[in-house]
Amino acid sequence: MSAPVPRPSGLPPHDVADLGLAEQGALRVEWAEREMPVLRLIRERFERDKPLDGLRLAACLHVTTETANLARTLEAGGAKVALCASNPLSTQDDVAAALVERYGVSVFARHGADRDTYYRHLSAAADTRPHMTMDDGCDLVTMIHQERPDQLDEIVAGTEETTTGVIRLRAMAAEGALRYPVIAVNEALTKHLFDNRYGTGQSTVDGVLRATNHLIAGRHVVVAGYGWCGKGIAARFRGLGAQVAVVEVDQVRALEALMDGHQVMTIGDAAPWGEIFVTATGDIHVIRAEHFKVMRDGAVMCNAGHFDVELDLPALADLAGGRVRTVRPNVQEYDLGDRRLHVLAEGRLVNLSAAEGHPAAVMDMSFANQALSAEWLHEHGTELALGVHDVPEEIDREVARLKLAAMGIVLDPLTPEQAKYMASWEQGT
Numbered sequence: 421m422s423a424p425v426p427r428p429s430g431l432p433p434h435d436v437a438d439l440g441l442a443e444q445g446a447l448r449v450e451w452a453e454r455e456m457p458v459l460r461l462i463r464e465r466f467e468r469d470k471p472l473d474g475l476r477l478a479a480c481l482h483v484t485t486e487t488a489n490l491a492r493t494l495e496a497g498g499a500k501v502a503l504c505a506s507n508p509l510s511t512q513d514d515v516a517a518a519l520v521e522r523y524g525v526s527v528f529a530r531h532g533a534d535r536d537t538y539y540r541h542l543s544a545a546a547d548t549r550p551h552m553t554m555d556d557g558c559d560l561v562t563m564i565h566q567e568r569p570d571q572l573d574e575i576v577a578g579t580e581e582t583t584t585g586v587i588r589l590r591a592m593a594a595e596g597a598l599r600y601p602v603i604a605v606n607e608a609l610t611k612h613l614f615d616n617r618y619g620t621g622q623s624t625v626d627g628v629l630r631a632t633n634h635l636i637a638g639r640h641v642v643v644a645g646y647g648w649c650g651k652g653i654a655a656r657f658r659g660l661g662a663q664v665a666v667v668e669v670d671q672v673r674a675l676e677a678l679m680d681g682h683q684v685m686t687i688g689d690a691a692p693w694g695e696i697f698v699t700a701t702g703d704i705h706v707i708r709a710e711h712f713k714v715m716r717d718g719a720v721m722c723n724a725g726h727f728d729v730e731l732d733l734p735a736l737a738d739l740a741g742g743r744v745r746t747v748r749p750n751v752q753e754y755d756l757g758d759r760r761l762h763v764l765a766e767g768r769l770v771n772l773s774a775a776e777g778h779p780a781a782v783m784d785m786s787f788a789n790q791a792l793s794a795e796w797l798h799e800h801g802t803e804l805a806l807g808v809h810d811v812p813e814e815i816d817r818e819v820a821r822l823k824l825a826a827m828g829i830v831l832d833p834l835t836p837e838q839a840k841y842m843a844s845w846e847q848g849t
């Protein structure tokens with residue numbers, strides 16, 4: 421594979437699969453934009469006010485149509501963006517091409533990149549000597565901390581998109597290893613309540629359907645992890661008529677699953693019961709050898725958590741003794757002799773690998789939080805202590821306000837009497 425090529429023709433430095441896909445990519449980016457009214461409003465203001473002037477930003481995100489609209493917004497604000505992929509299977513090559521060719525954004529991302537290429541692309545983004553990072557999963561931040569400590573003083577701040585990234589950042593901060601402040605965009609209410617729940621819920625079902633074309637009605641679906649993603653996944657599968665069992669390690673979340681109407685069982689009990697398994701825990705080896713051994717013939721497994729470690733695939737490959745074949749796009753069949761088990765998208769994020777990721781309408785809110793957090797950090801980043809910070813509450817509320825306004829939904833203001841009552845304590849029974 422060729423190294424990133426700076427093009428004299430005016431194209432920014434890039435390494436993408438095929439610039440010839442730019443036209444198709446641009447059409448899809450525009451299609452997504454229609455569903456992203458909040459981000460569009462922010463872009464229009466950024467175009468006028470240029471609040472990010474002079475900012476070099478390295479972003480490690482899924483290279484999708486929605487991310488393209490975020491990158492356009494940041495560039496409209498005056499930032500120079502270098503984008504690399506946060507997952508080798510989620511890159512949409514046509515979008516990468518459009519970003520370079522139509523929108524002048526530096527992109528280093530190819531669908532299906534091997535591990536070396538993946539990290540070479542992160543390096544290429546870091547080579548732009550960013551003042552800010554925008555990460556999804558914390559790979560860019562850890563790479564810079566481990567391999568490029570000389571750059572840490574140049575970086576004012578960063579943002580992080582997902583739960584697993586926030587967990588890693590908090591671990592770094594606890595060890596005193598984190599060298600610049602990071603805003604945890606995932607923790608914004610207008611992010612995880614919608615993106616993790618409704619976005620992952622719908623797109624995970626989409627990924628399973630596109631990969632398998634299985635009927636969901638009547639099927640036994642096991643969802644491991646009843647966090648924000650798991651709740652959405654379980655609800656959407658049930659909506660299609662599945663019987664859902666939830667596997668949890670947290671008592672409160674297990675109770676919540678039960679009272680939401682799902683069965684709750686251990687992974688040991690779920691293994692022979694389930695027909696479709698979806699992990700969304702952010703944990704490692706949730707489904708392991710002892711579970712593969714008792715699964716039904718034809719069981720389908722996939723993962724919606726950030727990393728591809730939730731299914732113990734090396735153990736499954738051992739059990740199959742090398743009898744693994746691709747039977748459909750994104751479906752690998754492991755032949756255990758008496759039974760065949762199926763793994764979707766190599767255990768990577770099924771919603772982004774076998775489908776197109778979250779619908780744009782939900783990413784509108786996540787990426788509005790990203791754009792506004794970048795603006796806030798550009799102004800206030802140097803005032804922040806080292807560590808992981810919440811999205812400022814005013815940004816979170818503003819995103820909700822703009823989204824409702826874009827949907828034409830008007831709320832009741834409190835009457836003066838109600839406002840007074842809600843702020844008082846005298847009046848009781």
Ligand SMILES: NC(=O)c1ccc[n+]([C@@H]2O[C@H](COP(=O)([O-])OP(=O)(O)OC[C@H]3O[C@@H](n4cnc5c(N)ncnc54)[C@H](O)[C@@H]3O)[C@@H](O)[C@H]2O)c1
Binds near residue numbers: 647703772
């Ligand atoms: N697919 C996507 O597009 C997408 C979107 C957002 C987040 N994510 C990722 O999905 C994962 C989950 O995110 P979330 O926001 O739901 O997190 P969360 O912290 O809200 O929920 C995770 C749940 O998993 C449970 N859990 C942990 N280990 C377990 C185990 N061994 N067995 C069963 N349950 C276990 C936890 O108790 C918790 O309730 C993270 O890796 C996150 O980064 C993916």
